[in-house]
């Protein structure tokens with residue numbers, strides 16, 4: 412095939428994908444992956460493309476801890492140690508959150524579900540709401556990359572924007588480019604808590620990949636770049 416023709420087909424293919432992402436605006440995804448696999452970054456890029464909302468149970472819990480609410484008080488100790496918060500508490504949050512109006516334009520679940528009971532409960536919740544997930548994306552990243560990312564990651568306390576001291580620092584040290592909030596290291600990103608979070612992930616969350624494989628909607632992506640993950644999602648949506 413001629414070069415020009417190839418370019419024409421590529422453009423047509425990209426247009427079909429963009430049409431799907433822009434017009435239907437109903438993408439409902441779960442992003443699975445170890446802490447530091449890039450779920451948050453991928454979610455933020457996807458929401459910019461298609462208008463869906465990112466729902467991060469970690470962000471919801473951190474906001475509750477910062478505000479000193481009852482929920483925050485119940486979650487704080489487990490979070491600091493890198494342990495999981497109870498399934499009941501999480502399902503209480505998500506049962507309400509998924510019924511909010513902004514979810515009508517699609518959602519990306521980032522950090523939820525994290526246990527088999529949460530996945531089972533989500534299945535029941537979605538069935539009750541008459542909804543179905545488009546796909547579950549399992550982002551797989553090598554352990555050494557994850558450890559390096561987690562120890563160098565910094566997060567804005569105000570808006571949750573993610574930075575990296577080596578590869579993507581804020582323009583002004585300690586200050587968020589977007590909202591001016593304080594950019595700090597998360598309390599659960601000490602070496603001890605990181606190591607516990609990875610153990611907890613392997614024990615409690617990694618089995619979700621087989622759970623969703625059986626459900627028939629799992630897409631595994633072995634990639635360190637968020638662009639590659641997004642390309643894999645787009646390709647799957649277009650297929």
Ligand code: AMP
Nearest residue numbers: 468469489490494495496501522523525
């Ligand atoms: P994350 O920002 O997703 O890494 O979450 C930070 C922490 O919040 C986790 O280490 C857990 O303590 C808690 N957490 C977030 N999501 C969940 C969940 N779905 N189930 C249980 N605990 C969670």
